[in-house]
Amino acid sequence: MDAPLAASGKVTPQPARAARWRTLAPYVLPIVVIAVLPLLPFVNNYIIAATVRALIFISLGQAWNIVAGIGGQLSLGHGVFLGLGCYTTGILFNRYGIPPWIGGWAGMLISLAVALVMGSMTLRMRGVFFALATVAVSLALVQIALHFVDLTGGGDGLALKFFGNSLWAMQSRAPAPFLYGSLAFVVAYYWITRWVLASDFGFAMQAVRDDEVAAAAAGVAVFRTKVTGFMLSAAMTALAAVLYMQFYMAIDPEAAFGLSQAIQLQLPALLGGLGTALGPVIGGAVMIFLSEVTNWGSTKLGINGVDILVYGLMLLAVILRAPKGIVGLVFKNALGGSSR
Amino acid sequence: MNTAAPALEVTAVSRNFGGVAALADVSFSVREGEVMGLIGPNGAGKSTLFEIVSGNLPPSAGRIAYFGADCTAQPSHLRRRAGMCRTFQKVRLFESMTVAQNIAVAASQCPTPGRSTRDEVDAILTQLRLEPLAARRPAALTLADRKRVEIGRAIAGHCRLLMLDESLSGLTHEEAEHLIGEVLALNRTRSITVIVVEHVLSVLAAMVQRLVVLNNGRLIADGTPREVAHDPVVIEAYLGKKHGALL
Amino acid sequence: MEATVLLALQAVLSGILVGGVYGILSIGLSLAFGVMRIVNFAHGELVMYGMYAGVIASRNFGVDPLAILPLSFLLTALVGSLMYQIVFRHFVGHATLQQLLAAIGCALVLQMIAQIIFGADARTASSVFAGEYVVFGPFFVAKVQIVAFVVAALVTLAVELMLRLSAWGKAVRAVADDLEAAEVVGINSQYINIGAFALACGLAGMAGSVLVTYYPTAPSTGFSLMPIIIIATTIGGLGSIGGTFLGGICCGVVQQVTAMMWNSALQDVPLYVLLLLFIALRPTGFFGVRSE
Numbered sequence: 001m002d003a004p005l006a007a008s009g010k011v012t013p014q015p016a017r018a019a020r021w022r023t024l025a026p027y028v029l030p031i032v033v034i035a036v037l038p039l040l041p042f043v044n045n046y047i048i049a050a051t052v053r054a055l056i057f058i059s060l061g062q063a064w065n066i067v068a069g070i071g072g073q074l075s076l077g078h079g080v081f082l083g084l085g086c087y088t089t090g091i092l093f094n095r096y097g098i099p100p101w102i103g104g105w106a107g108m109l110i111s112l113a114v115a116l117v118m119g120s121m122t123l124r125m126r127g128v129f130f131a132l133a134t135v136a137v138s139l140a141l142v143q144i145a146l147h148f149v150d151l152t153g154g155g156d157g158l159a160l161k162f163f164g165n166s167l168w169a170m171q172s173r174a175p176a177p178f179l180y181g182s183l184a185f186v187v188a189y190y191w192i193t194r195w196v197l198a199s200d201f202g203f204a205m206q207a208v209r210d211d212e213v214a215a216a217a218a219g220v221a222v223f224r225t226k227v228t229g230f231m232l233s234a235a236m237t238a239l240a241a242v243l244y245m246q247f248y249m250a251i252d253p254e255a256a257f258g259l260s261q262a263i264q265l266q267l268p269a270l271l272g273g274l275g276t277a278l279g280p281v282i283g284g285a286v287m288i289f290l291s292e293v294t295n296w297g298s299t300k301l302g303i304n305g306v307d308i309l310v311y312g313l314m315l316l317a318v319i320l321r322a323p324k325g326i327v328g329l330v331f332k333n334a335l336g337g338s339s340r
Numbered sequence: 341m342n343t344a345a346p347a348l349e350v351t352a353v354s355r356n357f358g359g360v361a362a363l364a365d366v367s368f369s370v371r372e373g374e375v376m377g378l379i380g381p382n383g384a385g386k387s388t389l390f391e392i393v394s395g396n397l398p399p400s401a402g403r404i405a406y407f408g409a410d411c412t413a414q415p416s417h418l419r420r421r422a423g424m425c426r427t428f429q430k431v432r433l434f435e436s437m438t439v440a441q442n443i444a445v446a447a448s449q450c451p452t453p454g455r456s457t458r459d460e461v462d463a464i465l466t467q468l469r470l471e472p473l474a475a476r477r478p479a480a481l482t483l484a485d486r487k488r489v490e491i492g493r494a495i496a497g498h499c500r501l502l503m504l505d506e507s508l509s510g511l512t513h514e515e516a517e518h519l520i521g522e523v524l525a526l527n528r529t530r531s532i533t534v535i536v537v538e539h540v541l542s543v544l545a546a547m548v549q550r551l552v553v554l555n556n557g558r559l560i561a562d563g564t565p566r567e568v569a570h571d572p573v574v575i576e577a578y579l580g581k582k583h584g585a586l587l
Numbered sequence: 588m589e590a591t592v593l594l595a596l597q598a599v600l601s602g603i604l605v606g607g608v609y610g611i612l613s614i615g616l617s618l619a620f621g622v623m624r625i626v627n628f629a630h631g632e633l634v635m636y637g638m639y640a641g642v643i644a645s646r647n648f649g650v651d652p653l654a655i656l657p658l659s660f661l662l663t664a665l666v667g668s669l670m671y672q673i674v675f676r677h678f679v680g681h682a683t684l685q686q687l688l689a690a691i692g693c694a695l696v697l698q699m700i701a702q703i704i705f706g707a708d709a710r711t712a713s714s715v716f717a718g719e720y721v722v723f724g725p726f727f728v729a730k731v732q733i734v735a736f737v738v739a740a741l742v743t744l745a746v747e748l749m750l751r752l753s754a755w756g757k758a759v760r761a762v763a764d765d766l767e768a769a770e771v772v773g774i775n776s777q778y779i780n781i782g783a784f785a786l787a788c789g790l791a792g793m794a795g796s797v798l799v800t801y802y803p804t805a806p807s808t809g810f811s812l813m814p815i816i817i818i819a820t821t822i823g824g825l826g827s828i829g830g831t832f833l834g835g836i837c838c839g840v841v842q843q844v845t846a847m848m849w850n851s852a853l854q855d856v857p858l859y860v861l862l863l864l865f866i867a868l869r870p871t872g873f874f875g876v877r878s879e
Contacts, residue, residue, distance in 0.1 A: 074684045076691075121867040128626055128682040129866045132817055136866075139814050140859035147852045200448040200457075207434050207445045214432035217394070218493055219420040219449030259810065263691060270688060275436075305702040305806075312695025316674060319689045 034183055038176040049175040050292065052247055055182035058284035059240040061268030062189040067233035068266065069275035070193075070202060072209025073123065073226055074131045076262060077138030080118075081111040081234045083145070083256030085241025090158045090251060091151060093169070100170045104242035108235050115234035119227035138257045145253035157252030160245070170246045178247045185240055186281060192236070193277040205229045206275070267311055271318055273327030282326050287311070345408030347372045347501050347533040348393065348424075353402030355388050355557075362388040363557045366402070372500075375527055375534045377544040377565070380554035381578055386537050387429075389554065390505055394426045395419045407500070421450045423500035427507050431486045433478040433493070440465065440474040443492045450497030464492045467529070468522060484515040488522065495526060502526065503535045508543050520547045541569065541578075553577070591848075593725050598847040599840055600726055604736040606819075606839020610832035611739035611794040612812060613819040614746060615787035621826025622763040622783040623679045628690035629670060631816060632697035633663040633788050635809030637795025638712075639705060642804060644796075645712035652712050652796045653738065659796040660789040666697075667788020671781050679780055680766075694810070702806040709808075714800035731801045738797050743832045746790070750828065759783050763826065814855065815842075818862045823872050830874025 034051060037043050064078050088107035092098040098106075114137075122133040145152045152158055163169040172178065196202040204225045207215035216222050245251055255261055269275075272283020291307040298306040322329050346369040355363040363385045370376050380386050391397040393404055395416030404412045406424055414422075434442050440461055447460040455463075465471045468488050478486055487507055494502060504523065508516045524547065526532050538544050544551065544565065551568040553561040555577040561568050568574055612634055619625045637659040641652030670693050678686035719730040750756035761769040762779045770776055795804075815838055823834020838858055846854035865872060 068684070072684065074687055076687075121863060125866060125870050126682070127684065128687065129821075129870050131687055132821065133863055133866050135814065135817070136859040136862040140856050143853055143856055147850065203437070203441065203445050204449065206436060210434040210436050211432050213396070214428070214434065215445070216396075216415075216417045217420055217426055217428070217432075218446035219417050219497065220445065221417050263695070266688075303703050305699045305707070308695055309699035309703070312692045312699060315692035315695065316689060319685055319692060320674065320677065323685065 031183065031187060034179065037179060045175055048179055050288070052175050052178045052182050054284060054288040055179070055186050056240065056244050056247060057265065057288065058268055058281055059182065059185040059189050060237060060244070060265040061272075061280040061284050062186065062193060063233050063236035063240055064266055065193065065233075065269040065274065065280045066196065066236060067230050069269050069273075069279065070196060070209070071205045071226060071229035071233070072127075072275075073230060074127055075134045075230065075233070076131045076266075077134030077136070077257075077259065078233070078237055078265065079257045079259065079262035080114065080134065080138045080141060081237035082241045082244065082261070082265070083138070083141060083251070083253070084111045084114060085238035086245040086251040086256050087145065087152060087158060088238075089242050089245050090160055094158070094161055099168050100242050100246055101168075104239060107241060108238040111234040111238035112231050115231040116227065119230040123226040123230065124223060135259065138259065138262060141257040142253045145257060152253070155252065157250055157255075159250040162249070170242075171249070175247070178243065181243055182247075185243060189236060189240075190277050190281060196232075197277060201225070201228070209275075264308075264311065267315065269325075271314055271325055273325030276325075276327050279325050279327045286326065287314075290314070345405070346370055347374070347407060348535070349403075349405040349408075350389075350393065351403040351405070353389070353392060353399045353404065355385075355392060355397070356400045361557050363392070363399075366554070366557070366559050368552050368559060368562060370501075370533060370535060372407075372533055373527070373531055374550060375524065375548050376536070377548035377551045378535060378537045378554065379539060379541055379544065379551060382539060383556075384539075384554040384577075385557040386539070386554055387505070388557075390426070390503065390537055394424065394503060417449075420446075421498065423450075423498045424503070425494040425499045425501065426503040427487070427490045427494050427505055429506045429509065431483070431490050433486060433489060435478050438475050438477055439470055439481075439489050439492075442478070442489055443470075443496050446493045446496035448497075450499075452498050460496060464496055467526070468492045483510050484512075484519065487511070487519060491519075491523070491526075495530065495532065499530070499532055501533045501535070503537070505537050506539065507536070508538060508540075516543060523547075541565075545569070594847055595844060597726050598844040600728060601732070601847075602840030602843035603836055604728060604732040604839070605843060606836035607736035607739040607832070608732075608794070608798055608835070609815055609819050609838050610823075610835025611742055611790070611797060613816045613823070613831045613835050614743055614828050615790035615794070616816055617820045617823070617825055617828060617831040618746075618790070619784055619787040620682070620820070622759055623675075623780050624682050625675055625679065625784070626682050626687055626690060627675075627787070628687065628813065629693040629697055630788075630791050631809035631811075631813040632694050632701070633667060633791035633809070634795035634798070634812055634816075635701060635804060635806065636663055636666065636697070637792030638799040638802075638804035638808065639701065639710070639795075640792065641796040641799035642710045642712040645714070645799075646710075651715045652800050653714065653734070656738075656793050656796055659792040663792025663795075664785040664789030667791075668781060668785045670788070671784045675784065676781075698806050698809060701809075705806065707806060709803040709805040711803045712799045716800070729801065735797050735800055739794070740832075742790070742793065743828060746786075747828045755779075755782070815858065818858050821862055821865050821870070821872055824875025825870075825872060827872070827874040830872060833874070834872060 037048055037051060060082065064075065067073050067075050085107035088110055089100045089103040092103035092106060093100055118133060118137055122130045146155055163171050165172050204220045207218060207220050208222050208225050212222050267287055268280040268284030271286060272281065273279025290310055294307045294310050298304060318325055349369040351367050353363055353366045354361065366389060378386055392399045395414060399412065403410060406422060411419055434445065443464055444457055444461045447457045452460060465474055468491065470488060470492055473481065473485060508519065511519065523534060527534050536544060536548060548565060551563065551565050552559060553568055553574050560577060561571045561574045616627055616630045619627045640655060640659045640662055644650040644652055644655045674689050674693055678689060714731050716730040716734050720727050721730055721733060750760055758774045758779055761774055762776050766776055819835040819838045820831050822837055824830035841857050841861065842854050845857050
C-alpha cells in the first residue's frame with residue numbers, strides 16, 4: 001500500500017541510474033565516514049565516544065519523532081520508556097544473568113504495556129492532558145525508582161556488572177563496537193520512519209495530527225491510531241535504551257525518568273524537522289555539535305549549563321521562526337511522504 | 341439488510357443541552373438514491389441533527405437507522421466506513437498532505453473490495469476533475485477547489501450516503517452551481533443518496549427532490565420544494581409573518 | 588490507635604498549611620490558562636526567580652522575604668510581560684504543541700540564566716519567623732508556615748475579589764468566557780491578555796518569595812515545583828482561582844498524609860495517580876469550567 005499514497009504526491013519521475021547515485025550519496029557518505037572512523041589515524045576514543053553519544057541521542061529522538069512528529073501527540077515524559085528499557089535490561093542482567101540481547105526485549109514488552117495503559121487513559125483527551133500525564137508518570141517513576149533501592153540501586157543508580165569485552169554481555173572496553181551498533185539503530189530507525197510515513201497507518205496518524213475530526217470523518221479510528229503510534233514510539237525508545245544502558249554502563253532515576261533528559265531528546269526532531277525522517281538525524285547532529293562547541297567555550301569561562309541555554313534559545317527560534325525545522329528550511333517540501 | 345430499507349431513518353430523535361431542547365421528536369426517512377434538503381432558520385437544530393446522524397453527538401432519545409441497521413451507538417468512523425459520509429461547514433482538509441493523499445486516506449480506510457486504493461483515488465480525481473490539482477496542498481487551492489477535494493475525500497472508498505453541511509456557503513453563484521452539478525452527477529453515477537443541509541432555500545430548490553424543514557428543534561414541513569415554499573408554517577418560521585411564498 | 592489518629596490529624600494540618608502555599612503557587616498558571624489557554628511551563632521558573640529575590644533580600648539586605656512581595660511581583664510580572672510579547676502572544680487561544688514547546692523553551696532559557704548567575708547550589712532565605720513553633724493541644728506547626736498560609740490565602744482572596752468586583756477583573760473574565768463577545772462590547776483583548784499574563788507571572792514570583800521563607804531554592808527548583816503546580820491546577824480546575832487554591836490544599840494534604848503515614852520518599856506518587864485519574868475522568872477538575 002506504499003505506492004499510491006506516496007507516489008500520488010510526487011511530481012518528479014524516477015531518477016536514472018547515475019542520478020540515483022547522486023540522490024543516495026548524501027545518505028551513504030555520512031554512513032561510510034562514520035563506519036571508517038575507528039580506522040582513521042587522527043581519531044581517538046574520545047571522538048568515537050562522542051559520535052556514539054550523538055547517534056544514541058539521535059535514535060532516541062527518532063523514536064520520539066514517531067509519536068510527536070508523525071502522530072502529533074506531545075509526549076513530554078518519554079523518559080518513561082528510556083528508563084524502563086534501561087532498568088529492565090540492567091536488573092535482568094545483574095540479578096539474573098540474562099544477557100541484554102534477551103533482556104532488551106523484556107524492556108520493550110514492558111514499555112508496550114505501559115504505553116497501552118497510559119495511552120488508553122489519556123489519549124481521548126486534549127493533547128495538553130496527554131502531555132501532562134506523561135510528565136506525571138515519569139516523575140512518579142523517578143520517585144519509585146529512588147525508593148525501591150534493593151531493586152534499582154536507589155539514588156546511586158544501577159551499574160552493570162563489568163565483564164570487559166564480551167559480546168554475550170554486550171559490553172566493550174573500547175567504544176568502537178557501539179559505534180556500529182548505534183549507527184545501525186539510526187539507519188534502521190530512519191528507514192522505519194520512512195516506511196511509517198508512506199504506509200496507510202502513517203497517513204492515518206498524520207490525518208489525526210492534522211485534524212482529528214476530519215480524520216474520523218474519513219474513516220480513521222482516531223483513538224486506536226493514537227494509542228498504536230504511542231506504543232510503537234515507546235517500543236523503539238525502549239530498544240534504543242538497551243544500547244544506551246550498555247554504552248554508559250549505568251543509569252540513575254533522574255537520568256532515566258527525569259524530565260530534563262526527556263526534553264533534551266525531543267530537540268533533535270524539533271530542530272531538525274518534526275515529522276520527517278531526516279529531521280531528527282540532522283537536528284541531532286547539529287545539537288551535538290553546538291553542545292560540544294558551547295561546552296568547550298563555556299568551560300574555558302568556568303560556566304556550565306550554557307549548552308542547555310542554547311537548546312532553549314534554539315527551541316524558541318525554531319518554534320517562532322522555522323516551525324518546520326532545519327529540514328523545512330533547507331529542503332522546502334521536497335521530501336517524500338509529507339513534511340509540515 | 342433489507343433492500344427496501346431507506347438509506348437513512350431518523351426516528352423520534354431528541355437532544356437536550358442542559359434545559360434547552362435543541363431537537364424534539366424529529367422523524368423522517370430518506371429513500372435510497374434520493375436527493376434531500378434539510379433546511380431551517382439559524383438555531384433550528386440542523387447542525388445538532390447533523391452531528392447526531394454522523395455520529396459525533398449522541399441523541400438524548402431516538403434512533404438512527406442506516407439502510408435498515410440501527411447505528412445510534414456506532415462511532416463516527418465506523419459509520420464512515422459503512423458508507424455514511426459527510427463534509428464540514430468550514431472545510432477541513434489535511435493541510436500537510438496533497439490533494440491525492442487527502443483522498444487516499446479515506447480510500448485506504450474505507451476500501452472497496454476488488455479495487456486498490458490507487459485506482460479509487462485516480463477514479464475520484466477523474467470524476468471530480470481534480471487531476472491537475474492532485475499534487476497540490478490545500479493551502480494553495482481556492483475555496484471552491486477545497487470543497488471539491490473535501491467531497492472527493494468524502495465519497496472515497498465506500499460511499500452510499502453523502503451529507504453536505506452548508507457546503508455552498510462562501511461560493512460564488514457560478515461556483516455553487518458547478519458544485520451542485522458535481523454532487524448531482526455523483527448521485528446519478530455512483531448511486532449516492534444525498535442530504536444537503538442549508539439555511540438558504542433558493543440554493544436548494546433546483547437541486548433537491550424533497551425538502552425537510554426544521555424550526556426550533558422540530559420538524560415542521562416535509563415535501564417537494566414547491567410545496568414547502570408555499571407552506572405557511574415554513575414561511576412564518578423564516579419570515580415571522582404571513583407572506584406569499586418564499587420563492 | 589489514638590496516636591495514629593493524632594498523627595493523621597497533624598499531617599492534615601501541615602498539609603493544609605503547605606497546601607495553601609501550593610495553591611498560591613498555582614493560581615497564576617490557572618489564570619493564564621483560563622484567560623488565554625496558555626499552559627505556561629515557564630511558570631515554575633518565575634516562582635524560582637521570586638525565591639531568589641527573597642534570598643537576596645534576606646542574605647544581602649537582611650530583609651524578610653515577605654517584606655519584598657510587591658517587588659517580587661513586579662519583577663516577575665515584568666519578565667512575564669517580556670515573555671508574552673516575544674513568545675506567547677503568538678499562541679493565545681489554543682494549547683497547541685507549539686505553545687507547549689515554546690513554553691518549555693522559555694523555561695530552559697530562564698532556568699539556565701539563573702544557573703549562570705547564581706550557580707547550581709541551593710540557597711536558603713531566612714525569615715523573621717524562622718525556627719519558631721506554635722503549639723496547640725497535641726499539634727505543633729512552624730510559625731513560618733502559618734504566616735505563609737495566611738499570606739497565600741489573603742492574596743488568593745484578593746485576586747478572586749478583584750476578578751469578580753473590579754472593572755478590569757470583569758473584563759478579564761469576559762475575555763475568558765467569550766472572546767468575540769467581549770470584543771464586540773469594546774474590550775481590547777490584547778491589553779487584557781498581556782495584563783492577565785503579567786498578573787499570572789507576578790503571582791508566581793510573589794508566591795516564590797513566600798515559599799522561600801521555609802523552602803530552599805536552586806535553579807532546578809522551578810522545574811521540580813511544576814508537577815505539584817500542575818496537579819493542583821488540574822484537580823482544582825483549570826481557570827478557577829479559588830478552585831486551584833483548594834486543589835493546592837488537596838495536594839498538600841495528600842502529600843503530607845502520605846509522607847507521615849506511609850513513606851515520605853513516595854509522598855508524591857499518590858498525587859501523580861490522582862492527576863492521571865483526573866485527566867482520564869474529569870480533566871476540568873472540581874471547579875474548572877472548560878476543558879482543552
